[in-house]
Amino acid sequence: MVFGIFMAILDIQIVASSLEQIQAGLSATKDEITWVQTAYLVAEVVIIPLSGWLARAFSTRILFVLSCGGFTLMSLCCVLAWNLPSMVVFRAFQGLFGGAMIPTVFAVIYTLFPPRLQPAMVIVVGMVVMVAPTAGPVLGGYLTEVVSWKALFLINLAPGVLVCLATWQFVRVDEPEWDLLKKIDFLGIVYIVVFLGSAQFVLEEGVKEQWFESREIVFFTFVAVASGMAMLYRELTIDHPIVDLWAFRNRNFTVGCTLGFILGTGMFTLMFLMPVYLASVKGLNSLQIGQYIMVTGMFQLLSAFVAGPLVKRIDSRLMLALGLSGFALGCWMNGNLTYDSGYWEFFWPQAIRGFSLMYCFLPINSLALGTLPPEEVKNASGLYNLTRNLGGAIGLAVANTLMIQLNKGNYAALREHVTAASPEAWALLGGLSQRLSGAGLPDADLAALKQVYGMAMREAEVLTLNTMFHILALVFFATLLLMPWVSKVSADSGASGGH
Structure with missing residues (x-):
C-alpha cells in the first residue's frame, strides 16, 4: 500500500x-x-x-x-x-x-x-x-x-x-x-466537488490570469465561496454526511490539521522555489538540480533512524519545537545565498531542513490522528491530508504572486543605481564592452548593455528568492507560538484499534 x-x-x-x-x-x-x-x-x-x-x-x-x-x-x-x-x-x-x-x-x-x-x-x-x-x-x-x-x-x-x-x-x-x-449524500458530494474543484482551479490558474483581472477567476472564486458555504451547512446539519466535519471538535485534530497545513505550505513551496533558484539563477539542468536537491531527501532518510527511537524518549512537543526551529533555520540560511554560492553553500541549509522534517511530521501526524477512536480515523485522515494539500496549493499561489511583485520591485531598485550618472555602471559597461570587442563581436556596446541588463535581472531574482526563503523561515518561527495549544501525545497511547 x-x-x-x-x-x-x-x-x-x-x-x-x-x-x-x-x-x-x-x-x-x-x-x-x-x-x-x-x-x-x-x-x-x-x-x-x-x-x-x-x-x-x-x-x-x-x-x-x-x-x-x-x-x-x-x-x-x-x-x-x-x-x-x-x-x-x-x-x-x-x-x-x-x-x-x-x-x-x-x-x-x-x-x-x-x-x-x-x-x-x-x-x-x-x-x-x-x-x-x-x-x-x-x-x-x-x-x-x-x-x-x-x-x-x-x-x-x-x-x-x-x-x-x-x-x-x-x-x-x-x-x-x-x-x-x-x-x-449526493448533494453533499456535488457541493464538495464543486467547492474544492473551483478553489484548486483558482489557486492553480490565478497567477497566470492576473487574479481578479480575469472574469474566469472571479466567476470560479464566487462559485467556490458559494458552494463552500452550502457544503458547510449541508455537512453539519444532515444525519449521514459524506464528510464528517464534526471531527474538528477534537482539539488535537484541529491543531494537528493547522500544523499540517503550515507544513504542507512549507514543503510544497520549497519544492517549487529550489528548482527555480537553481535553474534561473545558477543555470543548472535537471540532472544537476537533482544532485543539489537530493540532499534534502538523503537527510530525511537519515533523520528517520534518529527520530523513530527519539519519539519514545522525549516529549512530542519538544520534538515538534525542534523540528519547526530546524526547518525555519534551514530556510533562513537558504535566504542568505548569492549567485556565486556553490554546492556546499546549498548543502547545509537543505541538510538542516531535511533532517528537521521528520521531527515535524511525526508529532503532527500523531497529534491529528493518534488519539481518535478507530471508527473516526478514516474520515479524519481524508480531512488531515486535504489540509496539507490545500496548504501546498495556497502556498504556491501566494509564492508565485509574491515573486512577481518582488521581482518588479527589486529590478526597479537596482535599475535606479545603473544610470548614466553612476561611475560604477560606466566602469562595468566599459569593461564588458572592451572584453566583447576583443572577442570580435561587431556591436560590442549593445552586447555589453544586454549583459548588464541580464545581470540586473539575475540579481533581482536572487533578492526575490532570498526574501521568499526568509518569509518561509519567519512563518515557521511564528508557528512556534502555537505550541501552548499542542497536547502531549505519547507513543504508548492513542487509538486503541489495533487488530
Missing part, C-alpha cells in the same frame, strides 16, 4: 520536469500543457475528503485495489493519449484514483497497528510523502532524456499490478458497510 501511494505522490511532480517534451508530443501550446498538471491536482484534491466515506462503504481493501487498479489503467491510457484533451481527461482520472489511496494508508496506520508500532509506520509513510515529491522531477527529467516522456507513465504499470494483487491477497483491515450506499 505504501508503494502504491509512492506512485501516486510521485506522479504529481514527475511530469513537472518534462512538460515541454509532452507539449511537443501532443502539439499543445505552453498555456494549454499546464492543464496536464492542473487536471491531476484538481481531481486529487476533490477525492481526498471523500476517501473516508468510500473506505467505510467498500472497505479499505476493495477501495485501495480499485484505486490502484484505476491509477495503473489511467497510466496506460496516458501513454496512449492521442491529443491534449484526451491526456487531460486521463490525467484527471489518474489524480482521482491516486488521491483516494493516500488517506487510506494513513488511516490503516491507526487501525491496523497497535500504538507502540504506530510511530515506526508513520516514519515509513512520512518518508514516502516527503521524498517522492523531491524525487519526482529528477526521475522525470532522467527518464525523458534517456527514453521518452511516455516512460513517465509506463513505469507505473508493473508495480501497479503487483500492488493490486498483493493488497487483495494480504490486506484484511475491515469489512464493507454496504448499508452506507443506501444513504448516499
Whole structure:
C-alpha cells in the first residue's frame, strides 16, 4: 500500500520536469500543457475528503485495489493519449484514483497497528510523502532524456499490478458497510466537488490570469465561496454526511490539521522555489538540480533512524519545537545565498531542513490522528491530508504572486543605481564592452548593455528568492507560538484499534 501511494505522490511532480517534451508530443501550446498538471491536482484534491466515506462503504481493501487498479489503467491510457484533451481527461482520472489511496494508508496506520508500532509506520509513510515529491522531477527529467516522456507513465504499470494483487491477497483491515450506499449524500458530494474543484482551479490558474483581472477567476472564486458555504451547512446539519466535519471538535485534530497545513505550505513551496533558484539563477539542468536537491531527501532518510527511537524518549512537543526551529533555520540560511554560492553553500541549509522534517511530521501526524477512536480515523485522515494539500496549493499561489511583485520591485531598485550618472555602471559597461570587442563581436556596446541588463535581472531574482526563503523561515518561527495549544501525545497511547 505504501508503494502504491509512492506512485501516486510521485506522479504529481514527475511530469513537472518534462512538460515541454509532452507539449511537443501532443502539439499543445505552453498555456494549454499546464492543464496536464492542473487536471491531476484538481481531481486529487476533490477525492481526498471523500476517501473516508468510500473506505467505510467498500472497505479499505476493495477501495485501495480499485484505486490502484484505476491509477495503473489511467497510466496506460496516458501513454496512449492521442491529443491534449484526451491526456487531460486521463490525467484527471489518474489524480482521482491516486488521491483516494493516500488517506487510506494513513488511516490503516491507526487501525491496523497497535500504538507502540504506530510511530515506526508513520516514519515509513512520512518518508514516502516527503521524498517522492523531491524525487519526482529528477526521475522525470532522467527518464525523458534517456527514453521518452511516455516512460513517465509506463513505469507505473508493473508495480501497479503487483500492488493490486498483493493488497487483495494480504490486506484484511475491515469489512464493507454496504448499508452506507443506501444513504448516499449526493448533494453533499456535488457541493464538495464543486467547492474544492473551483478553489484548486483558482489557486492553480490565478497567477497566470492576473487574479481578479480575469472574469474566469472571479466567476470560479464566487462559485467556490458559494458552494463552500452550502457544503458547510449541508455537512453539519444532515444525519449521514459524506464528510464528517464534526471531527474538528477534537482539539488535537484541529491543531494537528493547522500544523499540517503550515507544513504542507512549507514543503510544497520549497519544492517549487529550489528548482527555480537553481535553474534561473545558477543555470543548472535537471540532472544537476537533482544532485543539489537530493540532499534534502538523503537527510530525511537519515533523520528517520534518529527520530523513530527519539519519539519514545522525549516529549512530542519538544520534538515538534525542534523540528519547526530546524526547518525555519534551514530556510533562513537558504535566504542568505548569492549567485556565486556553490554546492556546499546549498548543502547545509537543505541538510538542516531535511533532517528537521521528520521531527515535524511525526508529532503532527500523531497529534491529528493518534488519539481518535478507530471508527473516526478514516474520515479524519481524508480531512488531515486535504489540509496539507490545500496548504501546498495556497502556498504556491501566494509564492508565485509574491515573486512577481518582488521581482518588479527589486529590478526597479537596482535599475535606479545603473544610470548614466553612476561611475560604477560606466566602469562595468566599459569593461564588458572592451572584453566583447576583443572577442570580435561587431556591436560590442549593445552586447555589453544586454549583459548588464541580464545581470540586473539575475540579481533581482536572487533578492526575490532570498526574501521568499526568509518569509518561509519567519512563518515557521511564528508557528512556534502555537505550541501552548499542542497536547502531549505519547507513543504508548492513542487509538486503541489495533487488530
